[in-house]
Amino acid sequence: MLCWRKGTKLEKSIRNELISLLINNYDQFISGEEISRRVGCSRAAIWKHIEELRHEGYEIEARPRSGYRLIYRPDRIAPEEILPYLHTDRFGREMRYEPTTPSTQVIAHQWAREGAPEGALVIAEEQKQGRGRLGRTWHSPPQTGIWMSLILRPPIPLTDASHLTLLASVGVREGMYRVTGLPIRIKWPNDLLIDGKKVCGILTELRGEQDRVHYVILGIGINVNADVNQWPDDIKDVATSLAKEKGTKIHRPPLVAAILEELEQIYDRYLREGFSFIREKWEETAGMLSQTITARTTQGSVTGVAMRLNEQGALLIRTATGITPVYSAEVEWDAGGNRS
Incomplete structure (x- = not known):
């Protein structure tokens, strides 16, 4: 069996399956024959993919008659790193990954106009012109956070579109809490705080006409492993990161997967049951009620x-x-x- 040229869906599938096998057998040898059988590609093609991964910073040991084992993996939120952890039906099943980009929102809007399916995700290691509410900029330094935009196509009237920001804040909060256990509170309408300091912002943008929503872009920015001492002075006093609050570095790919899973579950339930349960969950974790x-x-x-x-x-x-x-x-x- 042969692999197609680099960049085709088949080759990306082979690469993703290869990385998934190495991750699931971390620090153990897996034979080239077994990899070839599981991935569905020739052993020569497997070797080519291994060499490409090494050039990208992965440390993979090769031993005769034993096979390959993964020793070290760089901190990346590329699809092949996220997919081994992801258990969703739609959210994140199609991804566009950018090492650096002006804004994931811009790419997501273009992709949505081109017909991207619901649940398609744009994710980047760095944003040069990250956007927040009211035209504000969002500080998005490289490889320190999660900067992503999720495309939704909800069959709801325009009058209900405001529900989606609240839904997103609940879903993102649930995913972050599942991974970190940190006491994250919601600030109306779109911020997540820890001890009063912002750790995540959510930007909801939609396109529609009359009473119809064409698509919605959920922009999610999370300070994960940022060194707050390197932030601009105007940010230090009002923001924080998960790593600072947890006291240890957070592995980003399983966090992305957990957030997408929680978002998909709560979104599907909203489409079935309506807004009431979202309101209850939001009020349970809001940090401002009765204040x-x-x-x-x-x-x-x-x-x-x-x-x-x-x-x-x-x-x-x-x-x-x-x-x-x-x-x-x-x-x-x-x-x-x-x-x-």
Whole structure:
């Protein structure tokens, strides 16, 4: 059996299966004959793939009559590193990986317009022009975080699109908690905090017309292994990383997989059952309910006690004059002794 030229779907499948075998048999020898049988490629082609992986930083020992074993793997969030951990039906099953890019959101929008399926993912090691809400930039240094954009095609009306940001914050939080066990709280509408400091931001962008959603892009930026001492001064006091809070480096590929799995489960349940259970889960892990907050909107500021979400996903604030729903705002409150 022969492999197709580099870059074809068959060759990418062979490479992914090869890396999966090496990872699942980490620090153990697996024979070239067994790899060839499992992967479905000639032993000469296997050797070629092994050499390519070595050039990319993988340390793979070869021993006569024993085969190959993986000794070291670089910290990468390429598809072949994520797929061995991934157990989803759709999310992440098609990926575009970029070592560096201006923004994963830009690539995802173009791919969605070209007909990318639901669950397609753009993921990068570095963003040069990462975007946040309200046109802000997102600091995305190389190989320290997770910078990815997920394409959704929900059969929902435009009026329900705000549910997706809240859904995403719950799903991403569940995936991060599953891997790290850290006390991550949600700040309405799209931030995840640890002890009042931002560790993750979610940007939801959609394209639609009249009452129809064509597609939605969920942009997810997570500070995973960043050295906070190297951050710009305006970020150090308000942000943190998972590694800093955990006290150890986090392996990124299983974290990506866990997030995609949690997102797919909660998204599918939302499509079946509606928004009510999302609202309950969001309120369970929100860090601001029953707290006095200030919501700064385009119409002015609202100060009062954060109560709960309504069915549209608006934050209900109890003020001196009654209950005020806030649909879009910048929220401030004293979270863990820090303004967030």
